[in-house]
Amino acid sequence: MSQPQSLFDKIWAAHEVQPESSRAPAILYIDLHLIHEVTSPQGFDVLRERGIPVRRPGRTLGTIDHSTPTLPPRDGVRPYVTEQARIQVETLKNNCEEFGIELHGWDSPHRGIVHVIGPELGVSQPGLTIVCGDSHTSTHGAFGALAFGIGTTQVGHVLATQCLLMGRPKSMRVSVDGETGKGVTAKDIVLHIINHIGVDGGTGHVIEYAGSAIRGLSMEGRMTVCNMSIEAGARAGMVAPDATTLDYLRDRPKLQGQDFDALAERWLALASDADASYDRDVQIDAAEIAPRVTYGTHPGMSIPVDGVIPDPASDSDRKALEYMGLDSNRPISGHDIDVVFIGSCTNSRIEDLREAASVVAGKQVADGVDMLVVPGSEQVRIQAEAEGLHQIFENAGAQWRIPGCSMCLGMNGDIVSPGATAISTSNRNFEGRQGPGARTLLASPATAAASALAGSVADPRTVEISTLEVA
Amino acid sequence: MEPMTRLTSTTLVLPEENIDTDQIIPARYLTTTASSGFADAAFRDWRFDANDQPIGDCVLNEPDAPNRKILVAGANFGCGSSREHAPWALRDFGFRVVVSSRIADIFSGNARNCGVLPVVVSEEDNAWLLANPGAEVTVDVEQGTIEFNDRKVAFELDEFSRYRFMNGQDVLGYILAQGEAIDAYEQRVENP
Ligand code: SF4
Numbered sequence: 001m002s003q004p005q006s007l008f009d010k011i012w013a014a015h016e017v018q019p020e021s022s023r024a025p026a027i028l029y030i031d032l033h034l035i036h037e038v039t040s041p042q043g044f045d046v047l048r049e050r051g052i053p054v055r056r057p058g059r060t061l062g063t064i065d066h067s068t069p070t071l072p073p074r075d076g077v078r079p080y081v082t083e084q085a086r087i088q089v090e091t092l093k094n095n096c097e098e099f100g101i102e103l104h105g106w107d108s109p110h111r112g113i114v115h116v117i118g119p120e121l122g123v124s125q126p127g128l129t130i131v132c133g134d135s136h137t138s139t140h141g142a143f144g145a146l147a148f149g150i151g152t153t154q155v156g157h158v159l160a161t162q163c164l165l166m167g168r169p170k171s172m173r174v175s176v177d178g179e180t181g182k183g184v185t186a187k188d189i190v191l192h193i194i195n196h197i198g199v200d201g202g203t204g205h206v207i208e209y210a211g212s213a214i215r216g217l218s219m220e221g222r223m224t225v226c227n228m229s230i231e232a233g234a235r236a237g238m239v240a241p242d243a244t245t246l247d248y249l250r251d252r253p254k255l256q257g258q259d260f261d262a263l264a265e266r267w268l269a270l271a272s273d274a275d276a277s278y279d280r281d282v283q284i285d286a287a288e289i290a291p292r293v294t295y296g297t298h299p300g301m302s303i304p305v306d307g308v309i310p311d312p313a314s315d316s317d318r319k320a321l322e323y324m325g326l327d328s329n330r331p332i333s334g335h336d337i338d339v340v341f342i343g344s345c346t347n348s349r350i351e352d353l354r355e356a357a358s359v360v361a362g363k364q365v366a367d368g369v370d371m372l373v374v375p376g377s378e379q380v381r382i383q384a385e386a387e388g389l390h391q392i393f394e395n396a397g398a399q400w401r402i403p404g405c406s407m408c409l410g411m412n413g414d415i416v417s418p419g420a421t422a423i424s425t426s427n428r429n430f431e432g433r434q435g436p437g438a439r440t441l442l443a444s445p446a447t448a449a450a451s452a453l454a455g456s457v458a459d460p461r462t463v464e465i466s467t468l469e470v471a
Numbered sequence: 472m473e474p475m476t477r478l479t480s481t482t483l484v485l486p487e488e489n490i491d492t493d494q495i496i497p498a499r500y501l502t503t504t505a506s507s508g509f510a511d512a513a514f515r516d517w518r519f520d521a522n523d524q525p526i527g528d529c530v531l532n533e534p535d536a537p538n539r540k541i542l543v544a545g546a547n548f549g550c551g552s553s554r555e556h557a558p559w560a561l562r563d564f565g566f567r568v569v570v571s572s573r574i575a576d577i578f579s580g581n582a583r584n585c586g587v588l589p590v591v592v593s594e595e596d597n598a599w600l601l602a603n604p605g606a607e608v609t610v611d612v613e614q615g616t617i618e619f620n621d622r623k624v625a626f627e628l629d630e631f632s633r634y635r636f637m638n639g640q641d642v643l644g645y646i647l648a649q650g651e652a653i654d655a656y657e658q659r660v661e662n663p
Contacts, residue, residue, distance in 0.1 A: 017652050018649060022630065023631065024631045025629065027646060027652070029653070029656055029657075029660075038502070038554075039555070042504065042506040045506070046643065050643075066501075081502070082502060087504065088502050133555075134552070134553055149553035150580075151553055151554075151558075151577065151580060151581035152506070152556075153581065153584035154580070154581075154584065156643060157646055160643060161643075161646045161647060162653065162657075163646050163649070165642050199547060199550065200546065200550065230551075233550060233575060235576050316487050316488040316489060316545065319487065409498045409552075410499070411498040411501060411502065418521060428551060430493040430551060431494060432493060432494070432497055436516050
């Protein structure tokens with residue numbers, strides 16, 4: 001009998017063009033290459049320098065998201081933050097035209113954050129190897145794909161050869177079993193996991209998320225969890241395909257005209273064998289997870305929203321608290337905020353927007369707080385507007401924007417002012433991530449929305465949640 | 472990339488843990504389509520204040536900082552985004568080697584691809600290096616060793632990377648040369 005294999009083992013083995021040897025790493029075949037404007041231009045330059053084509057344009061898909069303005073055109077002109085940003089977007093358009101690559105640009109109803117549109121279109125499928133010049137490519141692992149971020153030199157490699165040179169990562173299984181408590185979302189689960197294994201606890205590993213609490217999540221929730229694998233240092237995160245996966249994928253545009261039942265059978269067989277082994281196994285009790293919020297300058301520094309900021313354990317911790325303007329041994333709840341950001345590839349899908357809208361519906365964002373809601377894609381925007389969510393946000397005093405990465409990394413000019421504190425549904429709270437001197441607290445959409453109403457960090461379990469009527 | 476066999480330099484030390492790629496190069500410097508010219512952007516917000524004035528006590532602003540080819544940093548260096556602009560910025564600033572007790576995966580790969588050598592040492596060795604800024608350190612790529620404080624310790628360097636650093640060779644040529652194997656793979660998987 002053959003060795004029991006994990007989901008990761010199966011995908012890795014199926015994609016080895018050349019196995020690892022003592023002389024060189026493995027050559028791994030890449031099924032899907034997602035590209036965006038920021039990390040691709042220098043990759044295309046390499047092709048031109050060498051005079052070679054894109055090997056498989058049909059396995060490559062582009063979108064614009066990072067440098068794109070989220071305010072509508074003024075007098076027909078898109079308000080780019082700089083001319084350079086506009087040129088960067090133009091460059092991707094030209095590169096895609098020159099090399100024959102499908103691009104979801106300004107005029108596409110599928111444009112959006114790269115990690116939101118891949119799943120929506122149905123190109124992110126179980127069993128595939130998926131890469132993108134972006135560390136949150138781990139998001140697509142929610143479908144049982146091996147998906148990870150690469151650098152720009154590697155973008156060039158994949159464009160030219162559809163392959164990557166890669167050492168085999170180690171494997172880790174994180175099982176979350178049991179029932180989660182009231183108000184606990186996928187975001188809280190992953191913040192808990194990162195805090196538990198450490199911000200570099202996943203370095204060198206691919207994580208498989210398992211257990212009943214993970215199985216119980218929707219695809220949106222699984223994407224949120226896999227998305228933040230990189231914040232624990234992991235190369236990738238994945239969840240085995242099951243009925244939830246199939247239900248999500250069945251009607252997706254890029255799967256039409258295919259024998260779905262045959263695909264489904266193949267996909268379900270990818271699940272890890274019962275006695276597959278992992279280099280590391282981590283167990284988490286779902287009942288111990290509370291709604292969480294970060295208080296420091298990396299995503300591992302989080303506490304329950306009703307918890308107390310711990311004493312710094314190192315100089316780095318001390319520096320982080322100083323940067324954040326927070327004192328230890330004080331509750332985080334009640335700490336004043338200036339900005340609320342609902343968006344990013346972690347939490348900008350329709351479920352996330354519904355979650356936030358159900359908290360703010362019929363209420364008002366606190367005076368002096370700016371709240372920005374940025375849907376992850378055109379499809380999410382269209383759906384949200386059909387459900388009237390944009391109106392709920394606007395009536396509460398929030399701004400409703402055009403899809404993009406926006407304030408997650410503040411590249412497009414959507415930034416938090418120096419010294420101001422934002423509570424954000426994004427994935428990174430590094431110093432200056434949301435703008436020079438900006439302070440970031442990471443939380444779920446529900447916690448961020450509850451905090452918007454209070455004007456300070458608030459526990460989502462203490463606010464009234466409206467049942468939204470789908471318009 | 473420039474070949475590197477053996478390199479001796481004094482170190483520059485950044486003792487902070489978890490130095491992420493947003494620190495190494497802030498996002499506002501990523502709206503470029505070029506792959507060089509990032510020296511000014513390296514650690515921009517550590518080196519300059521909001522009015523673009525140099526911050527006095529930042530070691531990266533010391534006049535001989537660009538001559539120090541070896542950066543020693545606290546654990547988990549290079550975490551965060553996959554932007555290759557981060558090692559490009561370190562390279563353009565003048566660093567050829569980054570030493571830490573833990574270096575993030577994507578950053579490590581990117582650094583190797585642009586000729587910056589990641590060297591992972593034990594926590595004890597890193598603690599000594601962090602405590603002795605400006606120490607003279609030699610990195611020997613051929614032997615895979617790092618020498619400091621009259622000690623010589625081995626670090627992990629795979630055969631392939633060693634060859635590439637010593638010969639200044641990039642990876643693309645190697646993968647392109649496997650064209651037949653890639654053809655065969657596609658044939659097998661796509662037309663079974
Ligand atoms: S939303 Fe943020 S994390 Fe996601 S791809 Fe955009 S910049 Fe990266």
